[in-house]
Amino acid sequence: MQRENRHRAGHRIRQPEDYEAFIPSPLPPDPPLVLDNGILDLLSQADRALGRLDGSTEVLPQSDLFVYMYVRKEAVLSSQIEGTQASLTDLLEHEAREKEARSGDVGEISNYIAAMNHGLQRLKHFPLSLRLIREIHAKLLEGTRGSTRTPGEFRKTQNWIGPAGCVLAEATHVPPPPHEMMITLGDWERFVHDETPMPILIRLGLLHAQFETIHPFLDGNGRVGRLLITFLLCQKEILQRPLLYLSIFFKRNRQEYYDRLQAIRDRGDWEGWIRFFLRGIYEVSQEATETARRIVALRERHREQILNRLGGKAPNGLKLLEVLYRMPYMTVSRASEEIGVSFAAANSLARSLREAGLLAEVTAQRRNRLFRYEEYLKLFGEGTEEKETSGKGTDGEMPGSETGGSGNDENAPTE
Structure with missing residues (x-):
């Protein structure tokens, strides 16, 4: 990356309390993205894979049931990224026994499902907005360990991300302070609805990364940011059903995910992030399409077994x-x-x-x-039975701890 692009994504400003906070520049990037042949090839592959995924559910006898399981898999994976220990097995067994799922790790996963369903229902009548994001956040943290972290409210204190136990001066990333944060959120919302021609998957990649950089909540940023990917795909009618979830890709490539986001802030490397993001959409779409195909085959085989044996x-x-x-x-x-x-x-x-x-x-x-x-x-089941060993943490995208003005959160991969 050329030196003149170092501040392309934003700049650091020293605050009166003697620390530097990163203030992201409004989207789209300036200088503009360089969509070379590599990015364009990835974009084409991701577009085709998404189209196949959307079409594959038409052959499913009950596509809503496919969505039902995929939402739960995503809820488990996205929560595991933040340190929960519950697996897909734990969640489904809990639901089968019809227990209340509002506490502990299973409660956090159940909240993710509730937040997903709430957002999808609201998007049928209203466009994605900061107000809706706050509603989703409130659903996500209700009655869980994050319930003391101002659910449904943008933060009013400084947070930061870095190695476990670090202080503000040692942080890897310091998001914008609250007064600057609200300006950057306004810019972010305007870009959501901006009608300037741009491939939707490129726009989506920019929006996800920018949201993680702004880090507008004291807890729940990573989970909300991942939910937004699905919400935007449905709002833009790229998918008719909420079928694409990138948490499995982010979990498999966790360190690269962290590094790509930080490279945007450090070097203005938006292109590296976009390549990574498009690769994730392609891989996850391919996997989901194959799962749909295998479900159809499994159903037909088991229907035949029942008819022949029962x-x-x-x-x-x-x-x-x-x-x-x-x-x-x-x-x-x-x-x-x-x-x-x-x-x-x-x-x-x-x-x-x-x-x-x-x-x-x-x-x-x-x-x-x-x-x-x-x-x-x-x-x-892929990836959902693996237990995290780093301990619980707050949502985010840097290994370490995320803290707000009121004191330290738990140490771990953070939101």
Whole structure:
């Protein structure tokens, strides 16, 4: 990167308290992005992969159930990036037992799902705005460890990101102070709605990185920033359903994700970030399309098994199979309610599906038995069962600790 582009993304200003904060320049970058052949090839690949993903769900018998599981996978991965220990298995088992999920790690994941669903519903009637982002943030932190970090409110104190336990002077990145932050957020919102011609995926990459640089909340920035990717794709009608989630890519390439964002601030390297971002869209779209294809094949194979092996139970077996795509963890009592048969009939049906190899029993007990749809869960399990070892942290995109004016947050990969 040439020296004259060093301050292309913004500049650092020394504050009266004797630290330097980064003030991002309004988007788009100036000098403009250099869309070389490499970026244009990646853009074309990402566009085609997204189109295939959007079209692939048309062949799914119940595309909403595909979305249902993908939202949960994203919620788990995005929360794991910030240090939660709960897995997709933990979440689905919790939901199957119909427990309240408003505390602990599973509670944080449940909040992510609630925030996602709230945002998608609101976007049907209102464009993405700072007000909606605050609503989403409030849903995200409600009743969790972040509930003391002013849910639904932009910060009024300085935060910073850096190595675990660092003080402000040692920070890797110091976002704009509150009075400057509100100006940069206004610029960010204007760019969301700016109609100047620009490929939507390029615009989306710029907006995500800028949001993480502004870091407008005391907690929850990383999770909100990742949610915004999906919201914008749906608002711009690139996707008809919320099917693209980049947390798996960011988790697999965590250090590069951090480094690319910091390179924007240090060197104005927007092009390096855009290449990384487009590669993520391409890879994740390809993987999701393949998952959709495998679901169709799995459903047809298991429908055939039920018809061939269950005899008179086959009609109810097929009904239960469809329910399992929405609730892959299932108790006998829940199965009884869902398909409208007696407990004894549901118990016999669950036993038959287990003997056919479709269900696996989770609990070795006579009462309150829990079953899971094993092969289906494997299609969504990649990366979601890995436990984080760095401890809990606040949302973000730099390893270390994020702190606000009131004191230190937990140490870990941060938002």
